[in-house]
Amino acid sequence: MKSLVVITGASSGFGKAMAKEFHDAGHPLLLLARHVEKLEALGFSDTICQKVDVTDQDTFQKAIRQAEEVYGKTDLLINNAGVMLLGNLEIQDPKEWQQMLDINVMGVMNGMQIVMEDMKKRQHGTIVNFSSLAGVKPFVNHAAYCASKYAVSGLSEVARMELSANDVRVIRILPGAVNTNLLSHTTSNTIKDDYNAWLKETGVGRITPEDVAKTVHFVYDMPQAVNIREIQIADTKQDA
Template sequence: MNAKPLIAITGASSGIGEAAAKAFCAAGHPTLLMARRLERMKALALPNSICRQVDVRDREQIKDAVREAEAAFGPIDMMFVNAGIARLADISRQPPEEWDEMIDINTKGVMNTVHAVLSGMMERRCGTLFMMSSIAGRKVYPDHTVYCGTKFFVHGVSESLREYLAPYDVRVVVISPGIVETEVLNGVNDPITLANYRTNKAAIDGGIGPEHVADLMLQTYNLPQRALVQEICITPTRQKY
């Protein structure tokens, strides 16, 4: 059994999820990495790591991965509820199928992931949930209508969970980044929205690295269990909105 507790991450194949996996692994934690792109996670070649192909819309897949990892490394002490997708578009032009995908992954997937570890953390009276939101969960942006709705959902659910779990000493941390250098634009199919996003991003000289978010997560996690950073909101210095 490892001296340090098990860390679990959804959406671990790229971006902030990948950066968090590297940061916590470097700190000596075993990890459970979950995402749809299995080969991307395996290519990280992190020690003491279990990689499983998981679609967060399928709660049984998450539960199975959690059971397997906990059998190998002990209880999950931190779950990074990170998997999400951004289908940004003008709401009048956007295919409703894109709404469905965002709602299913960014809201139902969040609840499925939390559900897989919630009871165990409550029983142990210890644990940390990192909930991936966005600055778009604090304010609205053009062509972000449904995406903002899903991230406002994460904020609302997290506030409720924090109040509910406080007597059990389980921490809930919301992460609300601005523009980060990830693959988020790969999910944007609307050419006008994509062009506008790239223009705005270039105007502030690009986003920050995902490793900056991961470093803050590790620092926050390493605080005593009785100390809680309720929200991490980090943006490029030049991002004014």
Template sequence: MTKPLIVVTGASSGIGAATARLLSAQGHPLLLLARRSRRMEELALPRTLCRRVDVTDRGAVEAAVHEAQERFGPADAIINNAGAMLLGRIADQPVDEWDRMIDLNVKGVLYGTRAVLPGMLARGTGTIVNVSSIAGRKTFPDHGAYVATKFAVHALSENLREEVAARGVRVVTIAPGAVETELLSHTSDERIKSDYEAWKESAGGALDPQVVAEAIAYAYGQPQSVTIREIVLAATGQEA
């Protein structure tokens, strides 16, 4: 049986790229969205449409989803993975970093969801997977604005589940601890980056993105009548 289309945002590296590889290996056609098209194309996955899209551009997200559905059929799932982690103190972090995280981490999830949800509701089936963070469940030093956006993802996911569960659509929140990705490199405060790296090392290292991808695939792979509402995972040595 032909497997259905899945949309993955933030697919050019880290969790998104690992998830794309895994779902492709399981036989799914994919729509991959990210700002770095070359990195997505280098994955060289079959039956995959790669589009250079910033998920804060709602029109571009909707256009790409429409194009993919015309080619591969209805989207059965979206992995809302695109995000930014720009660490800083509320007192002196550049405000444009707050804006970037709010736009990407919150509005990007909303825009991705809106692009596929009406069709899912019409068909009475589908899965929304929102990649959040342990920082959506507890606070960390120098994470204030980032934590706020990830708490928002958790709240949005729960509220959305209440809206759509009775109509056959599942909502899953994936909340990893520290993961070996490029996220930290975008933080502008070098002391905070150094402290984070030292903290990560003290915990014995961070999760491999593949582990998070497998958690996503596990949740999605359950019967449609079963929703894994949330998966929280971290390196064993990560205490916080």
């Protein structure tokens, strides 16, 4: 049996596509999300589905340890869980800022801390963290979202440096506009309408979660000595 793959936010979008990609490749899976019924509906073999809020490190860690008792140590952790609550900095509810920082940043840090020590001991393992193009460049109405994704980019690079001597890889995935339900998290209908109008006008958004899943699989399947540190993946028509 192949090595254990752990995926957060696995019930939809990138997470769901990556779950199928790695399941079809023969990996046992631990799938984590807040809506466990959606995970169970996938009907995958050699898969454990757990209801986990990534901001709760104790529950997060317990789920990983239980899966490792069945399938062996985690070889790949994909920190994919996240929310995108777009808003104008001047008027956006600070509760939305906090929600993004808790899930997008603390959730990633929790996941890394859970697996890092063991990966160092084994001198093997890969951590994939989902940032965004909004983690390397600013966009209007993305202030708090950018803040959270810039944080993921920064903390991932620090972790990569700290783990490199132990032959553990940290990889950052930075998608642009992709056809997922992520925009639905945004509470401003005006911003959503403007975003959708931009997609229609530019023709951007042809990339699918499956395209991103294949990309993640490719970088993971490279030899352990090869660390593709960062991938920015966007529609060819996206100029920003």
